Amino acid sequence: MVCVIFCERGSIRVADKNIEVEGSIICIKPDRYHSVVIPQGGAEILYLDGVKLPDNQDDFTQLCNDWTYIPEAFHNKEHCKIDTFRNYLNAKEVVPDKTLLTILEELYTSPLNRMTQDELAIKLGLERSQALKYFKDVTGQTFRRFKKWAASISVTSNVFQGQIIGHAGIDAGFSDAAHISKTAKALFGITPSVGINSLRNISTLVKYE
Numbered sequence: 001m002v003c004v005i006f007c008e009r010g011s012i013r014v015a016d017k018n019i020e021v022e023g024s025i026i027c028i029k030p031d032r033y034h035s036v037v038i039p040q041g042g043a044e045i046l047y048l049d050g051v052k053l054p055d056n057q058d059d060f061t062q063l064c065n066d067w068t069y070i071p072e073a074f075h076n077k078e079h080c081k082i083d084t085f086r087n088y089l090n091a092k093e094v095v096p097d098k099t100l101l102t103i104l105e106e107l108y109t110s111p112l113n114r115m116t117q118d119e120l121a122i123k124l125g126l127e128r129s130q131a132l133k134y135f136k137d138v139t140g141q142t143f144r145r146f147k148k149w150a151a152s153i154s155v156t157s158n159v160f161q162g163q164i165i166g167h168a169g170i171d172a173g174f175s176d177a178a179h180i181s182k183t184a185k186a187l188f189g190i191t192p193s194v195g196i197n198s199l200r201n202i203s204t205l206v207k208y209e
Contacts, residue, residue, distance in 0.1 A: 001140055001149070002051040002089065003028040004063070006071050010039035014060045023062035027089065030140050032059045044071040047153070049104055050138050054091040099124060100138055104150075111151035111172045117143060148183055155180060 005012050005026045013022045016034045028034060067088075073081040103123055107115060120143060121131035135143050151172040158168035169180035 001030050002048045002053060003030075004046045004048065004070075004089075005036065005038075005043050006046070006068065007039065007041075007043040008068070009041045012039070012043060013037040016059065019058075019060065021058075021060040021062055024065060025063040025067055027053070027061045027063055029053055029057065029059045034060065046071065046074060048086060048089070049101075050097075050140075051086055051089050052091050052140075053089060097138065100135070104139070104146075107147060107150040108153060111147065111154045114173060115147070152180075152184055155184075 005014070005028070007024050011022045011024055012026050013020060014026045014028060014034055014036050015021070016032065067085060070081070070085050073085075103115075103120065106113070117128055117132060120135065121128040124131045124134065126134060132143050135146070139146055141149060151174065154172040155165065155168045155174070158171065159165055163171075165180065166177045169177065174180045174183065
C-alpha cells in the first residue's frame with residue numbers, strides 16, 4: 001500500500017541500502033524495505049488504498065510542499081482535496097469502486113467482526129477466488145493480510161484516542177499484547193509502543209460518499 005509521510009517541522013529521512021531521500025513530504029512505494037528517521041515533533045503517515053504509482057517512479061519520492069494541507073483534509077473528510085491528491089499520485093485516473101471502499105471501511109472500523117472470504121465474495125457479487133483476486137489487484141494486499149493491517153490501524157487509532165494498547169488490541173481481535181506486538185513488527189518493522197511514540201496520528205481510508 002502506498003505510504004506518504006508528512007512532517008511540518010524539519011525533514012524526514014527515508015532510506016534503504018542503496019538510496020536516501022530527505023524532505024518534508026515523502027511518498028513510499030508499497031512493499032519496499034526501508035528505514036525512517038522522524039524529527040522531534042513527529043509526523044503524520046497516510047496509507048492510500050488503491051493508489052497505483054507509475055512503474056518508473058522511484059521507491060522513495062520527495063513531494064512538493066503544495067500538499068502540506070492533505071493530512072488536515074483527511075481529518076476533515078474533504079473528499080475533493082483527497083481525490084485531487086490521489087489522482088496526482090496515480091499512474092492513471094482510477095474510478096473508485098464504492099462497494100469495495102465500503103468493505104474496506106468495514107474492515108477498518110469493525111475488525112472484530114472478522115469478515116470471511118465467503119462474505120467478501122457475497123458483498124462483491126463474485127465467486128470466492130475471483131473476489132480474492134480482485135481485492136488484491138485493487139488494494140495491493142491479500143484479503144488475509146489486509147485484515148491484519150486494518151486491525152493494526154484500528155489499534156493505533158484507538159490508542160491515539162486514549163485507549164490502552166492491550167485493550168485496543170482485544171477490541172480489534174488480537175488475543176493479547178504479544179500478538180499485537182508480533183503483528184505490528186511484521187507489518188511496520190517496529191513495535192506498537194515505538195511507533196506510537198514517534199507519531200502524532202495515523203490516517204488511512206477516507207469514505208467516499
